Amino acid sequence: MSHTMLSSLVPAARDRAGDDPIFQLNAEARRRAASGESILNATIGALMTDEGRLAVLPSVLQTLSECHSERTAGYAPISGLPAFRDAVLATLFAGDPLAERSMAVATPGGTGAIHQAVVNFLAPGQKLLTTSFFWGPYRAIATHAGRGIETFRMFDDDGALDIAALETGLKRQVDQQGRVLLVLNFPCHNPTGYSLSDEEWREVAQCVNRLGARAPLTVLIDAAYMRYGGASELSWMEGARAMLAQATVLVAWTASKAYTQYGARVGALVALHRDAGELAQIENALGYTCRATWSNCNHLGQTAIARMLTEPALRERSGREQDALCDLLQRRVDAFNRHAERAGLPVPRYDSGFFVAVFSPDGAETARVMRGRGVYVVPIEGAVRVALCCTPEADVPRLVEALEAGVAAVR
Numbered sequence: 001m002s003h004t005m006l007s008s009l010v011p012a013a014r015d016r017a018g019d020d021p022i023f024q025l026n027a028e029a030r031r032r033a034a035s036g037e038s039i040l041n042a043t044i045g046a047l048m049t050d051e052g053r054l055a056v057l058p059s060v061l062q063t064l065s066e067c068h069s070e071r072t073a074g075y076a077p078i079s080g081l082p083a084f085r086d087a088v089l090a091t092l093f094a095g096d097p098l099a100e101r102s103m104a105v106a107t108p109g110g111t112g113a114i115h116q117a118v119v120n121f122l123a124p125g126q127k128l129l130t131t132s133f134f135w136g137p138y139r140a141i142a143t144h145a146g147r148g149i150e151t152f153r154m155f156d157d158d159g160a161l162d163i164a165a166l167e168t169g170l171k172r173q174v175d176q177q178g179r180v181l182l183v184l185n186f187p188c189h190n191p192t193g194y195s196l197s198d199e200e201w202r203e204v205a206q207c208v209n210r211l212g213a214r215a216p217l218t219v220l221i222d223a224a225y226m227r228y229g230g231a232s233e234l235s236w237m238e239g240a241r242a243m244l245a246q247a248t249v250l251v252a253w254t255a256s257k258a259y260t261q262y263g264a265r266v267g268a269l270v271a272l273h274r275d276a277g278e279l280a281q282i283e284n285a286l287g288y289t290c291r292a293t294w295s296n297c298n299h300l301g302q303t304a305i306a307r308m309l310t311e312p313a314l315r316e317r318s319g320r321e322q323d324a325l326c327d328l329l330q331r332r333v334d335a336f337n338r339h340a341e342r343a344g345l346p347v348p349r350y351d352s353g354f355f356v357a358v359f360s361p362d363g364a365e366t367a368r369v370m371r372g373r374g375v376y377v378v379p380i381e382g383a384v385r386v387a388l389c390c391t392p393e394a395d396v397p398r399l400v401e402a403l404e405a406g407v408a409a410v411r
């Protein structure tokens with residue numbers, strides 16, 4: 001644009017990066033593959049079959065196609081279909097009495113739930129707190145809403161969650177902004193693959209309660225990959241129960257990964273609070289944000305997912321299909337861990353999930369060296385992110401060899 005032309009965009013909206021860098025890398029990988037090169041593309045954030053197609057749940061596709069009606073052509077209620085909202089709570093809490101202290105509103109995926117949390121639990125200018133490795137869009141969601149982001153060192157010298165750094169971060173925010181929104185993406189943290197142990201959840205809860213006594217403190221558990229957490233799927237719940245002594249607990253729930261419906265934009269923000277009056281206030285605030293942001297969410301999607309969550313035959317069928325996808329992913333994770341250990345790759349504990357990080361002092365250079373071998377991963381600060389969700393088990397040895405070379409190049 002010539003410097004004499006006046007932009008009508010407000011300054012904050014100018015010079016934005018148009019395309020997500022991950023989509024750019026993905027596009028380059030596809031171009032090279034289309035020209036006949038042998039390319040291993042481990043950048044995609046969706047679960048793919050070994051044949052390179054999007055993994056889908058046939059039961060969900062069938063239910064979606066059956067749910068089209070005049071009714072679903074109409075608007076859904078602002079805060080979501082009651083059947084959907086109830087079904088999310090019943091599924092998430094799996095019979096635990098914690099459900100009695102909770103409510104949910106529908107959101108467009110986990111992204112909408114995170115937006116809801118940011119605008120209702122931080123004032124303009126304040127910053128959310130999260131781990132030093134984090135899902136990049138947290139920054140965009142916070143910045144776009146006039147809020148910001150701060151991080152604490154994620155791993156201590158033993159490779160466990162750095163509780164001391166968490167405590168320091170919480171203290172700083174209590175002192176400086178008088179309120180905290182802590183975002184924890186466990187189990188199956190994106191981008192590192194880390195899941196908290198029961199003991200780590202306990203320690204986080206103790207730390208939250210110590211600081212929650214001094215200022216309003218909200219913990220948002222981003223549960224995007226919870227269904228793939230295996231043994232860790234329910235371990236957040238004891239932590240949440242303990243945190244309710246002092247804090248508000250939120251869960252960003254989404255059908256994107258668990259029901260392989262990334263495009264349906266079906267999710268929910270679940271809120272938990274010890275006080276019923278406060279919970280009612282939160283419900284009103286979240287409903288107001290729905291109305292003011294996206295009005296209401298996908299009616300067809302909520303109808304279909306509510307059926308998946310509640311009708312016994314559909315629950316059983318989709319549960320079996322989900323288990324098969326978890327097994328597919330787990331075989332890749334196990335193969336990765338075997339090869340990575342043999343190669344001595346610097347990786348965090350990786351029990352399950354779509355991604356793992358491989359540490360590197362120069363992630364950009366590591367990824368560049370790997371691209372020279374036709375292998376695509378996503379460079380991040382201090383690591384590269386490797387998407388096992390789109391890497392066939394048979395390609396894991398090639399992936400690890402390229403990682404070895406990429407890490408060795410910057411040592």
Ligand SMILES: Cc1ncc(COP(=O)(O)O)c(C=O)c1O
Pocket residue numbers: 045108109110111112135185190222224254255256257262267
């Ligand atoms: C860590 C994390 N949180 C939240 C989301 C939100 O996904 P969606 O908005 O599709 O539910 C994603 C999706 O990639 C994610 O990786």
